[in-house]
Amino acid sequence: MRSFDDIPGWLAQRKQEHLLRSRNQLQSAQSTRPVINGKEVLSFTSNDYLGLANHPSIAAAMRAAAEQYGVGAGASHLVSGHHLEHELLEQELAALVDREAALVFSTGYMANIGVISALMSRRDTVLEDKLNHASLIDGVRLSGARSLRYRHNDTDHLAQQLERAQGKKLIVTDGVFSMDGDCANLCEMADIARASSAWLMVDDAHGIGVIGQCGGGLVHKLGLSSEQVPLIVGTLGKAFGTSGAFVAGDKSTIDYLMQVSRPYIYTTATPPAIAAASRAALKLVAGANAARTNLTERIQQFREGIKTLGYELMPSYTPIQPVVIGANEKAVSMSEQLLKRGILVTAIRPPTVPKGTSRLRVTLSAEHTADNVEYLLGVMEDLK
Numbered sequence: 001m002r003s004f005d006d007i008p009g010w011l012a013q014r015k016q017e018h019l020l021r022s023r024n025q026l027q028s029a030q031s032t033r034p035v036i037n038g039k040e041v042l043s044f045t046s047n048d049y050l051g052l053a054n055h056p057s058i059a060a061a062m063r064a065a066a067e068q069y070g071v072g073a074g075a076s077h078l079v080s081g082h083h084l085e086h087e088l089l090e091q092e093l094a095a096l097v098d099r100e101a102a103l104v105f106s107t108g109y110m111a112n113i114g115v116i117s118a119l120m121s122r123r124d125t126v127l128e129d130k131l132n133h134a135s136l137i138d139g140v141r142l143s144g145a146r147s148l149r150y151r152h153n154d155t156d157h158l159a160q161q162l163e164r165a166q167g168k169k170l171i172v173t174d175g176v177f178s179m180d181g182d183c184a185n186l187c188e189m190a191d192i193a194r195a196s197s198a199w200l201m202v203d204d205a206h207g208i209g210v211i212g213q214c215g216g217g218l219v220h221k222l223g224l225s226s227e228q229v230p231l232i233v234g235t236l237g238k239a240f241g242t243s244g245a246f247v248a249g250d251k252s253t254i255d256y257l258m259q260v261s262r263p264y265i266y267t268t269a270t271p272p273a274i275a276a277a278s279r280a281a282l283k284l285v286a287g288a289n290a291a292r293t294n295l296t297e298r299i300q301q302f303r304e305g306i307k308t309l310g311y312e313l314m315p316s317y318t319p320i321q322p323v324v325i326g327a328n329e330k331a332v333s334m335s336e337q338l339l340k341r342g343i344l345v346t347a348i349r350p351p352t353v354p355k356g357t358s359r360l361r362v363t364l365s366a367e368h369t370a371d372n373v374e375y376l377l378g379v380m381e382d383l384k
């Protein structure tokens with residue numbers, strides 16, 4: 001876009017290329033059966049993997065805290081907004097992922113840009129998986145560090161790129177990749193990191209709550225120590241069903257981030273009632289083994305069914321199950337056809353995913369029943 005006058009033309013062109021993004025309006029609680037644009041649908045689109053976004057005891061915890069403490073935090077954490085509820089939440093999150101300390105941020109986006117920009121500078125190098133989440137990429141940009149991308153989950157390419165790195169070296173990866181659903185090869189990456197004195201940072205936004213015992217996430221499940229993975233980021237807006245995010249690590253690392261991370265320092269603390277809600281969610285997450293078992297069964301049911309229909313699946317064993325369609329137009333039209341049959345599935349197009357790999361991004365929840373998945377498979381068969 002050369003001039004501001006080009007904005008309408010830009011929009012028209014986007015529309016023509018089937019790339020114009022639009023928003024559906026949610027008119028009920030988030031659930032597997034939300035009311036969207038005035039119509040109840042069966043949804044396979046949320047990151048509410050354990051069905052906690054509308055859980056009564058989380059809402060009750062938030063209500064009780066709001067009655068006691070009001071709504072606004074009133075100040076940033078380092079001024080007077082750091083509440084007892086934030087402090088307790090940090091301790092409980094650190095324990096969940098087996099680290100010494102944690103620092104709570106307002107969002108996962110802010111946690112990622114806040115951690116990377118605090119630790120890295122122009123003299124340093126960040127090694128990034130080609131499919132990393134946008135917030136990680138933006139964190140590297142903000143830091144001014146040199147960026148070396150490596151092919152998706154390709155540890156040989158990572159090791160090669162490391163040889164070119166200068167200054168401090170930070171390897172950054174999604175734990176569970178948000179558009180593909182596969183997991184990073186963390187054990188191998190930790191070995192490579194250690195051999196070249198690099199730090200490894202894992203953004204486990206989609207793993208926390210879903211993977212591992214008590215929902216401790218991918219790093220916890222693999223038993224990787226803070227020497228192997230010094231930085232774990234987790235978000236609370238997905239499996240936790242609330243809002244916010246955290247970074248966990250050794251106490252000295254967390255103390256340092258608190259001193260220098262600008263997206264932590266220069267923003268108003270989230271309402272203490274949100275922290276109280278997240279603490280209630282954490283208790284439910286830790287005890288949600290039955291929900292995680294149901295989720296695993298739904299994932300297997302979906303994968304087996306869709307493979308039998310002859311669709312192309314990704315190597316994912318997580319609730320993120322993308323079905324690759326290819327052309328933008330086809331993916332969008334399938335999403336529209338599904339909606340006509342009462343099913344909400346989002347079509348994900350470039351630039352979020354590489355060109356030619358537009359996909360239907362199906363996400364499963366512990367709240368889905370076997371019948372829900374069966375119905376989806378039936379409609380996918382009709383659309384074949």
Ligand SMILES: *Cc1c(COP(=O)(O)O)cnc(C)c1O
Binds near residue numbers: 174206235
């Ligand atoms: C959702 C997501 C984030 C951002 O978290 P928010 O709390 O929604 O800002 C960061 N990283 C990954 C991999 C994500 O999927």
